[in-house]
Amino acid sequence: MKKQKLAVIFAALLTMVGFSSCLNGENDPTVYPQELMKVNGIAGYYTFTSAYGYTITPLNMSALSDLSLGSYAIVQYSYDSSLLEWNESKDVTIQNVVGIKEGGTVSQAPGDNAGNAPLYAISSSMAQPMYFDKYNLFIPVTYYYKSSSDKDDLQAELNSHSFVLYYNPNDTEAIDGKLLLRLRHKVTDTEAKREDYGTEYRHFDITNILSAYSSVHGASMPEKIVIEFEKSQSSSYDKVASEKVEIDYKSLFEETSTNK
Structure with missing residues (x-):
C-alpha cells in the first residue's frame, strides 16, 4: 500500500x-x-x-x-x-x-487576533462540508501554503496551519433556526510567502456548541449551520472579506434515531 x-x-x-x-x-x-x-x-x-x-x-x-x-x-x-x-x-x-486533522472549538466570539491567514474557500463543487454523525462536522478548508520539494519542509509547513470554530450564543448576526459558526485560520509564520493552495478536511467536535445552542434557543438542533470565514484571492491578510456558507443539518438527522 x-x-x-x-x-x-x-x-x-x-x-x-x-x-x-x-x-x-x-x-x-x-x-x-x-x-x-x-x-x-x-x-x-x-x-x-x-x-x-x-x-x-x-x-x-x-x-x-x-x-x-x-x-x-x-x-x-x-x-x-x-x-x-x-x-x-x-x-x-x-x-x-x-x-483527518483536528480543529478546535471555542464558545465565544472571535477576537481581533483569532485569525491571521485567509482561506481560499471552504467548499466547492468537489468538496462540501459533511458529517459522521450530528456531533462531528468535517469542513473542507482550501488554504494557501508554501510548497516545497523537501518532504520534511513541506510537512512542517502543513503542520503550521490551525483552524478554530467560534460560537457566540449572543451573536447579533445569528438568525432563528440557523447556527452561526465563525471559522478562523492561523499560521505560525505570517512572513512566509504562500502562493499555492490545496484542500483538506478538518474535523470539529460540535457537541458543546450544540448544547449551548439548545440552551439559548430551546431547540435540540438548528435547521441549518452557517459557517462564516475570512476569504481572500491571495494569502495577504490585509485583503480579507467575510463570506458565509450555509449547509443543511436538521433534515439529515431528525428522522435518524441512531443520531439523536
Missing part, C-alpha cells in the same frame, strides 16, 4: 465516496469504496467504523503499522461484493488511508 505522504489533498481525492467497479473487467466483483470512517485501535492494529455502523478490519494490517492516525480518516478499501454485503462488518484490503 502506498502511504499518503501529504496532508494537503485536492478535493477530488477526498470526496469520491461510494463504489467503483474494478478496472480489470465488468464481471469482476471487486469494489473499491472510499468513505469517511472512525478510527479504532492503535498503530499496527487499526479497525475502521462506518457512519452506517459496520466495521472493516484490514487484511493487510502490516501495511498500516507506520501510520499515525487521529479520530477519523478517509479510507479506501476493496472486497469481493459477490461474497459480502456493503453494510456488513468484514475483512477488507486497505488501498489508502488519509488521516
Whole structure:
C-alpha cells in the first residue's frame, strides 16, 4: 500500500465516496469504496467504523503499522461484493488511508487576533462540508501554503496551519433556526510567502456548541449551520472579506434515531 505522504489533498481525492467497479473487467466483483470512517485501535492494529455502523478490519494490517492516525480518516478499501454485503462488518484490503486533522472549538466570539491567514474557500463543487454523525462536522478548508520539494519542509509547513470554530450564543448576526459558526485560520509564520493552495478536511467536535445552542434557543438542533470565514484571492491578510456558507443539518438527522 502506498502511504499518503501529504496532508494537503485536492478535493477530488477526498470526496469520491461510494463504489467503483474494478478496472480489470465488468464481471469482476471487486469494489473499491472510499468513505469517511472512525478510527479504532492503535498503530499496527487499526479497525475502521462506518457512519452506517459496520466495521472493516484490514487484511493487510502490516501495511498500516507506520501510520499515525487521529479520530477519523478517509479510507479506501476493496472486497469481493459477490461474497459480502456493503453494510456488513468484514475483512477488507486497505488501498489508502488519509488521516483527518483536528480543529478546535471555542464558545465565544472571535477576537481581533483569532485569525491571521485567509482561506481560499471552504467548499466547492468537489468538496462540501459533511458529517459522521450530528456531533462531528468535517469542513473542507482550501488554504494557501508554501510548497516545497523537501518532504520534511513541506510537512512542517502543513503542520503550521490551525483552524478554530467560534460560537457566540449572543451573536447579533445569528438568525432563528440557523447556527452561526465563525471559522478562523492561523499560521505560525505570517512572513512566509504562500502562493499555492490545496484542500483538506478538518474535523470539529460540535457537541458543546450544540448544547449551548439548545440552551439559548430551546431547540435540540438548528435547521441549518452557517459557517462564516475570512476569504481572500491571495494569502495577504490585509485583503480579507467575510463570506458565509450555509449547509443543511436538521433534515439529515431528525428522522435518524441512531443520531439523536
